[in-house]
Amino acid sequence: MTARKRGRPGYDLESLLAVAVSVFNERGYEATSMEAVAKRLGITKSAIYHHIDAKEDLLQLAVDRALDGLFEAAEQAVAEQGRAIDQLESLVRRSVHILVERLPFVTLLLRIRGNTEVEVKALDRRREFDRMVAGLMRRAAEEGDLAPGVDPELGAKLLFGLVNSLIEWYRPARELDAEALADAVCRTAFDGLRV
């Protein structure tokens, strides 16, 4: 609220983005007008257009924040060398951290449906990420580390289905930090709930 740009009172782009993404997540991106975002911020629409050209710019910034984080996580996991199953576990652990740190951005990413150019490109990048996970799964199977009877493609979908499902209920809290959450997800997905 205290950030200023060119001497104007108001929000900086980062705070504007945070508020916009929270309104998008509440009401849906498409259903949210810039009028509604301006109202939440308590500023005029033209004060928003001081920072961006269109609503889609906010969406672009938000989904890139999520996707860049996930792709960085993938690069770091694969750079660790070693067996594919361990890279997968590292990727899941890192992805949980990204999810926790960038929860509103990842939430928005996982809810878009491809109705605009920005959304179509974001869904393309998601598919690229999913293919990369499926590739690691196939390599884990070749290396003999995947449980027998687990189809690598299906296993990849279930694994990231589990990770992505966190957005439905996880809210940052002191009782359950990102590392404890990542432990629980990895234990469940890789070792199973049963003794």
Added chain:
Amino acid sequence: MTARKRGRPGYDLESLLAVAVSVFNERGYEATSMEAVAKRLGITKSAIYHHIDAKEDLLQLAVDRALDGLFEAAEQAVAEQGRAIDQLESLVRRSVHILVERLPFVTLLLRIRGNTEVEVKALDRRREFDRMVAGLMRRAAEEGDLAPGVDPELGAKLLFGLVNSLIEWYRPARELDAEALADAVCRTAFDGLRV
């Protein structure tokens, strides 16, 4: 399209519900007007109100279809006696079948946010279901069948996070039927992906 009621040409309630739920899932329940549903059906709004009193009646029918299925699954699983971990596995297996058979209804259920009375009640029933799953998890832990270090409450959230995530990508297909999907989900959740 050929069903008739009181001699009027048009849809029966079941087909009307199916179309309405598919429009709700595409555009969001709140954002969908009865005008839009009527347009998709190619009939007038008053022809819809021949079957129901309000848009919320359609939501009620849809979420009950999903919730009744899940609660029946729970009753059947618990009636099997035996160890809690096996009842949990049976519940997951049955829930996957419900999800596959009632995919549009479950999808709608999992996306509502509690903005109307029908939604608030549906969310209450969801929480009741989640508490029942958490109870089974705690019993599985007491019986020594839950992997060490798995918190029962968190495990319950992850388990049904995984099951519910199926709505994001599963589309009924001959290559992967409900039983094969249920096998893969149970194997992943209870035994883990790693050899």
